[in-house]
Amino acid sequence: MSQTVLVCDDAIFMRTMVGDILQSAGFEVVGQAESGVQAVEQYKKLRPDLVTMDIVMPDMGGIDAVREIVKFDPQAKILMCSAMGQQALVVEAIQAGAKDFVVKPFQPSRVLEAVQRVLG
Amino acid sequence: MDTSQYAELFLTESREHVSSVNHWLLELERGAGGDEPVSAIFRSVHTIKGMSATMGYGVVAELSHEMETLLDRVRRGTLAITPEVMDVLFHAADVLEQAVEASVEGRLGDVRADPVLARLRAMGHATPRTSAAIAAVPFGESLWTAEAPAGAGLLVRVRLAKETPLRGVRAFLIVQTLKRLGEITGVSPSLAALQGDEFDLDFAVRLQTEATAAEITKQVRSAGDVAAVEVEAAGDASASAPQAVPETKAAARPSGMLMAVGEAATPAHADATPTPATAGHSARHVRIDLRRLDALMNLIGELVIARGRLQQIGATLDDPALNETLTQASRLIADLRDEIVTSRMVPVWQVFDRFPRLVRDAARGLNKRINFTIEGKDIELDRSMLDEIGDPIVHLLRNAVDHGFAGPDERVRAGKPAEGQLVLSAVRDRSAVVIRVADDGRGIDRARVLAKAREAGLVDAGKVELTDEDLVRLISRPGFSTAEQVTDLSGRGVGVDAVFSRVRALGGSVDIKSQTGVGTTVTLRLPLTLAILRALLTRVAGETYALPMTHVCETVELQAESLTTLRGREVMTLREDVLPLMRLRRIVGLPPREASGREHVIVVELADRRAGLVVDGLAGQEEIVVKQYDPVRSDVQAFSGATILGDGSPALILDVGSLS
Numbered sequence: 001m002s003q004t005v006l007v008c009d010d011a012i013f014m015r016t017m018v019g020d021i022l023q024s025a026g027f028e029v030v031g032q033a034e035s036g037v038q039a040v041e042q043y044k045k046l047r048p049d050l051v052t053m054d055i056v057m058p059d060m061g062g063i064d065a066v067r068e069i070v071k072f073d074p075q076a077k078i079l080m081c082s083a084m085g086q087q088a089l090v091v092e093a094i095q096a097g098a099k100d101f102v103v104k105p106f107q108p109s110r111v112l113e114a115v116q117r118v119l120g
Numbered sequence: 121m122d123t124s125q126y127a128e129l130f131l132t133e134s135r136e137h138v139s140s141v142n143h144w145l146l147e148l149e150r151g152a153g154g155d156e157p158v159s160a161i162f163r164s165v166h167t168i169k170g171m172s173a174t175m176g177y178g179v180v181a182e183l184s185h186e187m188e189t190l191l192d193r194v195r196r197g198t199l200a201i202t203p204e205v206m207d208v209l210f211h212a213a214d215v216l217e218q219a220v221e222a223s224v225e226g227r228l229g230d231v232r233a234d235p236v237l238a239r240l241r242a243m244g245h246a247t248p249r250t251s252a253a254i255a256a257v258p259f260g261e262s263l264w265t266a267e268a269p270a271g272a273g274l275l276v277r278v279r280l281a282k283e284t285p286l287r288g289v290r291a292f293l294i295v296q297t298l299k300r301l302g303e304i305t306g307v308s309p310s311l312a313a314l315q316g317d318e319f320d321l322d323f324a325v326r327l328q329t330e331a332t333a334a335e336i337t338k339q340v341r342s343a344g345d346v347a348a349v350e351v352e353a354a355g356d357a358s359a360s361a362p363q364a365v366p367e368t369k370a371a372a373r374p375s376g377m378l379m380a381v382g383e384a385a386t387p388a389h390a391d392a393t394p395t396p397a398t399a400g401h402s403a404r405h406v407r408i409d410l411r412r413l414d415a416l417m418n419l420i421g422e423l424v425i426a427r428g429r430l431q432q433i434g435a436t437l438d439d440p441a442l443n444e445t446l447t448q449a450s451r452l453i454a455d456l457r458d459e460i461v462t463s464r465m466v467p468v469w470q471v472f473d474r475f476p477r478l479v480r481d482a483a484r485g486l487n488k489r490i491n492f493t494i495e496g497k498d499i500e501l502d503r504s505m506l507d508e509i510g511d512p513i514v515h516l517l518r519n520a521v522d523h524g525f526a527g528p529d530e531r532v533r534a535g536k537p538a539e540g541q542l543v544l545s546a547v548r549d550r551s552a553v554v555i556r557v558a559d560d561g562r563g564i565d566r567a568r569v570l571a572k573a574r575e576a577g578l579v580d581a582g583k584v585e586l587t588d589e590d591l592v593r594l595i596s597r598p599g600f601s602t603a604e605q606v607t608d609l610s611g612r613g614v615g616v617d618a619v620f621s622r623v624r625a626l627g628g629s630v631d632i633k634s635q636t637g638v639g640t641t642v643t644l645r646l647p648l649t650l651a652i653l654r655a656l657l658t659r660v661a662g663e664t665y666a667l668p669m670t671h672v673c674e675t676v677e678l679q680a681e682s683l684t685t686l687r688g689r690e691v692m693t694l695r696e697d698v699l700p701l702m703r704l705r706r707i708v709g710l711p712p713r714e715a716s717g718r719e720h721v722i723v724v725e726l727a728d729r730r731a732g733l734v735v736d737g738l739a740g741q742e743e744i745v746v747k748q749y750d751p752v753r754s755d756v757q758a759f760s761g762a763t764i765l766g767d768g769s770p771a772l773i774l775d776v777g778s779l780s
Contacts, residue, residue, distance in 0.1 A: 010163070012407075013129045013171045056166045082286065083170050085185065090289040091315055094296065100344065101293075103285035105173035105181075117344050 003119070004030040006046055008039040008062065009054035009081065014104075018052050018081065021108045022115070036060025040068045043076065050119060051078045053098065055089050063093045070097035077118045081106075123175050127224050130171050132407070134180075134220045137164035141213050142477040149206050149480075155195075161209075162191045168216070177223035179233050183216050186237055190244035199243065208239045210481075266322040269306030273328035276336060277350045280321045284345040288317040294343045295325060301339060302329025321347070410503060413464050417651050420457050421745035424652060427453050428742065428766025457743075461649055465500035468546045468555075471510045472497060475517060479542060482521040489528050489539040490521060496546035501553055502649040508626055509555070509646065512619040516557040516642050517544065519616065524561035524640055534637065536560065551648055552670040554727070558641040564634040569594055589729075592632050596620035616642075620777075626650065627668055627746070627760050629777030631727030643727040645670065651746055655773065656722065657739035657765070660704050661713075664771040666744050666763055667733070671776040673723040678734060692721065692732050699723065699732040702779055707758050724776050731779065742766060746773060 005027045009015045012034075019029045031046045033039035037059045043051060051069065055062040062080065069076045080093045080101040090101050099118040102111050141164045148157035165187045172180035187209070193199035215236045222231045268275050276298060284290050291314040298304060306326035309319045329336070333351035340349045427450055434446045472494050479492040501509070520542055525531070528538035543558045566586045573579045573586075573594050586594070595616050616632075619642075623630050628646035647653055647670040655666035656675070682693045683701075690701045701721070705712060713719070713736060721732040744763040760775035 011133055011167045011171055013126060013133050014167075014174070016129060017126060017174060054170075056163055058163060083166065083173070084285070085188070087286055087288045087315060087317060090286060091292050094289070094293060101286065101289060104170040105176070113344065117342065 002026050002028045003049040004028050004046065005050045005052065006031045006033065006039070006042050006048040007052050008033040008036075008042075008057070008065065009052075010034045010057045011054075014054065014081070017106065018111070021106065021111050022052075024108070025112050025115075027115075034058075036062060036065035036068075039065040040072070043069045044072060047073070049077065050115060051076065052081055053078050053093075054081050055083075055086055055093065063089060063096055066093050066096045066098050079114055079118050126175065130175050130177075131220065131224045134168050134171060135217075137168050138213065138217045138220060139473050140164045141216070143473055145206070145209055145213060146476050146480060148201065148209075158191055158195050162188060162195060165191065165216075168220070172220070172223070175223070177219070179228055179231060180216065180219045180223050182237060183212060183219055183233055183240075186240035186244055187212050187216070190240055193244060205243060208236070208243060210477075212236050212240055266319065266324045267308045268324050269308035269326050271306030271326035273302070273305050273326045274333070274336070275352045276325045276327055276340065277348075277352070278323055278325070278340055278346060279348040281345045281347045282321065284321070286317075287319070287321070288315045290343070290345050291315075291319070291323050294340055294346070297339050297343045298325055298327055298336070301331045301336060302327050304328075408463075413460070413503070416460050417464065420453075420460050421651055423453055424457060424743050425745055425764050425766075429768060432766045457652060461502070461652065464502050464504075464649065466503050466506060467498045467500050468506060468553075469494075469497040471506050471513075472544065472546075475513070475544060478514065479517055479521060482518055483525075486521065487527060488521065488525050490525060490542050491539050492542045492544070494544050499546040499548055499553060500648075501546075501646070502651075505626060505646060505648070505650050508622070508650075509644070512622045512644070513544070513555065513557065515616070515619050517542070520557060520559040520561065520640070524559040524563075526562055549645070550669075551654060552725075553646050553648060555644040555646065556641055558639065560639040563636040563638055563640055564591060564595075564632070566591070566634075566636065588631075588633055591634065592630070595632065596630070624760065624775055624777040627653070627670065627773075627775070627777075629671065629727040631729060633728060641728075645725070645727040653744055653746060653773075654741060655744045655763075656741055657771070658704065658720075658722065658733075658735040659737040659739050660708065660735055661710050663708070664739060664765060664769070665704065665708070665735075666742075666765075666771050666773045667722060667724070667776065668773065669741070671724045671726065673725045673730060675720055675722050675738060678719040678721050694721075694723065694732070697730065699730055701732045701734055703734045704774075705734075705736075707774075707779065724779070726776065726779075733779070744771075744773070 003026075005019075005022050007015050007018050007022070007029055009018065015032050015034075019032070023029055027050070030048055031042040033042045035057050039051070039053065039057075039062070040060070053062040053066060057065075060068075066078050066080075069078065074097070076097070078093075078098040080090055080098045081104065082090045082093075082101050083104045090098075093101070100114045102114045141161050144157040144160045144164075147153050148161070165184045169181055169184035169188060172178075172184060190199065190205075190209070194201060194205070199205065215231065215233050219228070219231045219233060222228045266277070268277075278291070278294055280287055280290055292311070295304065295307060295311065295314070304325060304327055307314065308324045313319060314323055327336070331339075336351050337349045340346055430446055431450065434443050475494065476492055479490060483490040525540040525542075526534070531540065532538050541560045543556070545556045545558070547554050569591060570579065570583065570586050574581060574583075578594060578597070579586075579590070597617055620630050623644050623646070626646060627650070628644055631643045631645075632640065633643070634640040647668060653666075654669040656669060656672050658665050658667055676694065678692070684691055684693070686698065690703075692699050692701050703712070717736075720735050720738055722735060722738075724731055724733050742765065744765070746761045747763055758775055758778055759772045760777075761773040763771055763773055765771050
């Protein structure tokens with residue numbers, strides 16, 4: 001059975017692209033979220049194997065969403081999707097429990113490497 | 121990777137964000153909303169940055185990055201919002217918009233981003249960034265660049281791969297990984313410096329651990345982006361020089377396992393059936409290509425015509441079973457049509473939202489103070505109609521700013537507040553939408569319009585006063601403009617007449633009410649959709665003409681005693697009102713009716729006034745599908761299109777807006 005992913009980003013563009021990259025590698029995108037609040041709700045409902053999480057989102061940002069998700073499931077495997085210039089935020093996300101990060105612009109190979117690191 | 125398939129999504133979403141940036145910039149300028157404007161602008165710019173970087177649109181990415189940097193300073197309170205900052209942000213938003221469009225169309229050469237980038241940088245960076253000269257240290261020729269930290273335990277030296285994104289975070293992640301193996305007694309450079317990217321590619325960690333060197337190496341490598349790792353026993357000074365590790369691509373690979381996975385993920389594996397992502401989708405919206413909706417609209421239009429014919433056949437055959445089925449099918453077609461029409465409706469704010477910015481810029485350019493408000497943002501119109509009506513409204517707004525308002529001083533002298541009021545409103549009125557642009561400016565200079573009309577021989581030399589109707593008639597004439605000079609706002613050669621012809625082409629009508637010193641209101645009455653209309657069918661001399669219900673108010677029988685002549689014009693009294701009369705026979709070039717018999721008057725609602733249209737008879741209402749029509753006689757401007765009726769015969773659609 002393929003592994004499941006929840007893709008969180010406020011831009012449809014980004015969700016589509018990350019989803020495409022992961023699907024082409026055999027993952028199943030079981031859910032999408034466009035805000036931190038949705039991300040937490042969806043995680044609880046879907047219990048995906050992997051979460052990709054944007055940092056800047058309306059209605060609770062990605063970092064708070066990571067905190068909430070890890071509180072609910074300490075084993076959650078979350079990959080942060082960040083942009084250049086967000087060092088401090090990514091560090092914060094990792095302290096909050098995210099496992100790794102990728103930096104936009106995404107290169108599929110880098111995303112998949114990071115995913116493998118996260119899934120161990 | 122091939123990103124072209126995402127270009128359309130990028131464009132749509134970026135436009136929305138640019139629009140949002142403009143909206144919030146205006147709020148920010150007004151000083152409204154606390155922190156929300158800056159946060160919202162930041163979010164939008166940030167999203168554009170991420171998308172554009174992915175698409176490889178460097179200019180957009182750079183612009184949004186610099187905007188973000190500046191906004192971050194504002195957010196942190198190290199940069200105050202001054203008019204100068206606002207100016208740069210507005211300018212940057214404009215260039216960003218151009219760059220977004222140009223990038224997708226592949227004509228970036230047209231966009232000049234450098235000046236605004238320089239201004240953004242000058243403000244965005246508190247101190248000129250000391251380019252932390254990352255001396256490219258050729259690997260294998262030099263020593264580790266990071267000092268060994270003092271402390272107990274093993275010394276772990278790490279060199280990151282050259283292209284590591286966010287080196288500081290990667291280093292932090294590696295330190296976190298090492299923490300799980302034991303206790304860290306020292307880090308060099310300091311953890312803070314690491315996080316701040318203040319290091320080259322090397323760093324070193326002192327670790328007290330039970331783990332073997334091989335285990336540590338494996339863990340560090342699995343954290344990603346590691347070019348080389350070396351583990352020395354504590355105080356083992358002799359090993360201070362690393363062995364040359366060739367920095368090949370393979371060395372940059374985190375581990376053998378990952379390499380295998382990476383390969384499995386590339387095209388070799390891509391033909392594995394992708395699992396459809398259905399479960400758990402929470403989005404309740406789908407984006408549909410507008411062309412699909414257009415196609416649906418055309419099909420339903422044809423279906424409506426076919427239904428009309430079927431109904432006629434049904435009426436002829438008068439078969440109960442057939443009629444029952446017909447009634448049911450008709451209802452379903454009507455429901456289907458309503459659904460499709462509704463799915464094409466979008467709130468007017470989708471186009472109106474860019475106007476505040478436009479008015480602000482125009483007013484500033486002329487040193488005028490204008491408070492612009494929009495009412496009825498949520499009123500819905502057909503998407504194509506809304507797209508079409510955008511330009512005429514822009515024209516009206518620009519006209520108002522440009523000619524309608526006086527400067528603050530002149531206004532105060534005229535006893536008005538220095539700040540002018542400009543209101544754009546939309547309201548739904550039965551099967552029409554009424555859009556108004558109202559200003560409290562000087563009003564149209566009737567004397568000048570009259571003088572110009574006299575000059576052109578458009579009015580009798582003896583005429584001394586212009587009514588609102590005269591005004592509309594004159595101003596709507598192609599090429600009639602009183603502007604003394606051409607400004608860059610209202611442009612050259614396009615007058616209000618262009619607005620009139622555009623609105624009429626859409627099946628709408630325009631009216632102008634203006635009072636000297638009090639203000640001007642321009643009213644547009646538009647049908648809800650372009651393609652399918654409810655129409656009243658009228659008959660004159662055996663011919664059928666369709667009159668869109670958008671403009672029909674009521675119908676009455678013509679009573680001889682209610683007719684009179686006023687100022688040389690035939691008028692009719694209806695209850696309290698006096699309505700000017702028009703005769704359809706005259707409009708279509710037929711002689712007056714000779715046979716006696718009842719005539720009917722259709723009370724038509726023009727944009728802001730009423731008139732009566734005299735016809736021989738009425739033939740009921742019908743849903744008609746507007747077809748393009750090519751007038752053979754171009755001097756008859758009374759028709760806006762043609763349609764095919766239920767009985768298969770063609771009929772012309774009356775252009776109510778042109779009747780006067």
